[in-house]
Amino acid sequence: MSQSSVAHKLPDKEPETEISPKDKTLSIVHIAIAFVAFLLGVFGGLLQGLVRGGMIELPSWIGYYQILTLHGVLLALVFTTYIIFGFFFAGMSKTHGAFSDGLRKLGWAGFSVLSLGTVIAAVMMLTNQASVLYTFYAPLQAHWLFYVGLALFVVGTWLSGAALLAHYFKWKKANPGQPTPLFGFMTTATIVLWIVASLGVAATVLLQLIPWALGLTDTINIVLSRTLFWYFGHPLVYFWIMPAYMVWYLVIPKVIGGRLFSSSLARLAFVLFLLFSIPVGFHHQLMESGISGFWKYMQTILTFVVVVPSLLTAFSIFATFEQTGREKGGKGLFSWLKKLPWGDVRFFAPFMGMLIFIPAGAGGIINASFQLNSVVHNTLWVVGHFHLTVGTTVLLTFFGMSYWLIPVLTGRRFTKHANRCGMVQTWLWAIGMFFMSGAMHLLGLVGAPRRTAYATYQDHPQALQWFEGIFTSHVTVAIGGVILTAAGILMFYNFIYLTFLAPKGETEFPMTADPIDTPHTPKYLDNWKLWIGIAIALILFAYTIPIYDMIVNAPPGSPPFSN
Numbered sequence: 001m002s003q004s005s006v007a008h009k010l011p012d013k014e015p016e017t018e019i020s021p022k023d024k025t026l027s028i029v030h031i032a033i034a035f036v037a038f039l040l041g042v043f044g045g046l047l048q049g050l051v052r053g054g055m056i057e058l059p060s061w062i063g064y065y066q067i068l069t070l071h072g073v074l075l076a077l078v079f080t081t082y083i084i085f086g087f088f089f090a091g092m093s094k095t096h097g098a099f100s101d102g103l104r105k106l107g108w109a110g111f112s113v114l115s116l117g118t119v120i121a122a123v124m125m126l127t128n129q130a131s132v133l134y135t136f137y138a139p140l141q142a143h144w145l146f147y148v149g150l151a152l153f154v155v156g157t158w159l160s161g162a163a164l165l166a167h168y169f170k171w172k173k174a175n176p177g178q179p180t181p182l183f184g185f186m187t188t189a190t191i192v193l194w195i196v197a198s199l200g201v202a203a204t205v206l207l208q209l210i211p212w213a214l215g216l217t218d219t220i221n222i223v224l225s226r227t228l229f230w231y232f233g234h235p236l237v238y239f240w241i242m243p244a245y246m247v248w249y250l251v252i253p254k255v256i257g258g259r260l261f262s263s264s265l266a267r268l269a270f271v272l273f274l275l276f277s278i279p280v281g282f283h284h285q286l287m288e289s290g291i292s293g294f295w296k297y298m299q300t301i302l303t304f305v306v307v308v309p310s311l312l313t314a315f316s317i318f319a320t321f322e323q324t325g326r327e328k329g330g331k332g333l334f335s336w337l338k339k340l341p342w343g344d345v346r347f348f349a350p351f352m353g354m355l356i357f358i359p360a361g362a363g364g365i366i367n368a369s370f371q372l373n374s375v376v377h378n379t380l381w382v383v384g385h386f387h388l389t390v391g392t393t394v395l396l397t398f399f400g401m402s403y404w405l406i407p408v409l410t411g412r413r414f415t416k417h418a419n420r421c422g423m424v425q426t427w428l429w430a431i432g433m434f435f436m437s438g439a440m441h442l443l444g445l446v447g448a449p450r451r452t453a454y455a456t457y458q459d460h461p462q463a464l465q466w467f468e469g470i471f472t473s474h475v476t477v478a479i480g481g482v483i484l485t486a487a488g489i490l491m492f493y494n495f496i497y498l499t500f501l502a503p504k505g506e507t508e509f510p511m512t513a514d515p516i517d518t519p520h521t522p523k524y525l526d527n528w529k530l531w532i533g534i535a536i537a538l539i540l541f542a543y544t545i546p547i548y549d550m551i552v553n554a555p556p557g558s559p560p561f562s563n
């Protein structure tokens with residue numbers, strides 16, 4: 001078939017549906033809560049950086065671990081979850097039409113339960129009754145209400161997820177035989193991943209942590225609860241990165257005036273994420289006893305498989321850049337790069353996220369390698385790793401998205417002023433993170449521990465020899481933290497400006513037309529039963545025997561500890 005006849009049959013237009021005003025409200029409320037949590041979380045981070053650097057002392061009524069918990073929960077769990085659901089509700093309404101009243105109500109029900117859970121957990125953290133960090137690792141114990149808050153948080157996301165899935169499958173049913181729009185396909189993969197993964201955390205919270213915190217059981221099986229946590233905790237990081245990838249796949253091509261390179265490849269990447277990001281949680285437990293080397297090894301292999309869809313993504317996005325740059329007249333090996341819209345923050349912020357994901361992903365591969373993990377585990381290196389991945393790649397992409405999504409939802413204009421503030425914000429964030437995360441990586445390599453407050457052993461002459469380099473220094477971490485705080489405040493200002501202050505008017509929702517090969521994407525890619533079936537089979541393979549072993553050969557349980 002010639003190129004032109006293929007083009008003739010294409011769904012050649014970007015989705016033109018306006019988002020219904022009621023769906024806009026649902027979306028913007030999520031995004032507003034996300035940014036309030038963001039601002040509070042940023043201040044938590046600043047305090048930590050200064051305390052760790054030995055530069056300030058906290059007043060007696062605030063605990064270091066209390067702040068650390070608030071920082072992690074507000075940024076890694078609350079900010080991400082709210083902004084992701086806000087994005088999904090708006091995007092699904094745009095690409096699949098308005099939600100029915102029933103499904104929108106389900107979305108609001110999800111939002112209410114999620115928010116109730118968030119408030120309960122926040123009160124427990126603020127009153128220092130849940131200073132257990134964002135991983136709430138047993139045997140650290142929180143007040144039982146904190147775990148109830150977490151359970152409600154998860155149930156809320158299930159309700160909202162059900163609304164999104166139902167909306168997608170309704171479209172699929174109404175358009176039999178047609179490939180589903182990419183946005184819906186990717187949302188579905190992400191939500192299905194989230195639901196399957198969160199069953200693990202729900203299990204440990206409901207069956208282990210709540211009875212233990214209520215005093216119904218005296219001790220807890222630690223390795224089991226950590227395993228159930230990481231069964232969830234690794235796919236959780238993909239629940240963050242997949243929506244960021246959706247911005248790269250679906251929004252960036254439009255912003256740069258091009259077209260996504262391939263629909264099939266994008267769908268394949270998301271299917272691979274669904275299949276391989278769950279049976280890999282042991283790569284967070286490589287240094288823990290109670291899990292046999294064989295199963296750690298199996299899950300490490302699967303971890304290396306789940307790197308592949310990220311490599312496919314790197315290829316796809318780079319190809320999209322090159323295709324677009326050359327279409328615009330760019331020549332040479334790399335000079336087509338000049339044709340990309342470097343001054344447009346909707347492109348530039350996510351681009352910086354991509355660039356930083358190259359070393360960040362490489363760091364992940366280091367973590368996953370058993371011998372190297374023994375060097376970096378429980379050190380500041382890991383904290384450096386996740387401030388690059390989720391703290392930079394994912395966050396800069398979500399910032400880049402907010403510049404157009406918020407004014408679309410609030411009926412305002414994305415102005416030059418907002419763009420300029422956004423460019424400054426992106427630079428500040430990247431520079432702050434360069435210092436903070438760079439120093440964290442190096443400090444980790446020389447043995448600085450994570451999850452600890454300032455400790456005087458860091459003043460010991462022998463420790464000082466390692467911790468007082470120009471870049472291997474807690475002071476550098478703190479300087480980076482101060483720059484990041486400035487960037488965080490500027491981002492909050494951008495949110496306020498685009499929500500309340502920018503002039504009224506129209507802003508474009510940049511969504512690319514589905515790629516050239518969409519009508520030819522293999523049908524099996526849309527076969528969810530197949531993918532969910534294989535995902536479950538892989539999970540059973542990777543987890544059944546080790547979990548059985550943890551229960552049957554359980555070591556004596558542990559009594560509670562608290563910070």
Ligand code: HAS
Pocket residue numbers: 135237238240241283284303306307310311313314315317318337354355357358360361362363364365366367368369373376377378382385386389390394
């Ligand atoms: Fe990780 C720990 C392994 C990715 C987040 N990770 C963490 C923790 C967090 C986290 C939060 O194996 C700490 C948890 C805790 O509190 O204990 N991670 C990996 C691996 C990957 C990986 C193998 N992590 C992520 C992502 C995260 C995230 C994504 C959040 C969003 N991670 C680990 C391990 C640990 C760990 C161990 C435990 C450590 C320990 O001991 O505790 C991979 O998925 C990474 C693959 C990515 C790539 C990069 C591809 C590059 C792309 C950019 C393309 C650029 C373009 C621009 C197109 C291979 C896609 C080009 C343009 C030009 C002009 C050049």
Ligand code: CU
Pocket residue numbers: 233234237283284
């Ligand atoms: Cu992981």
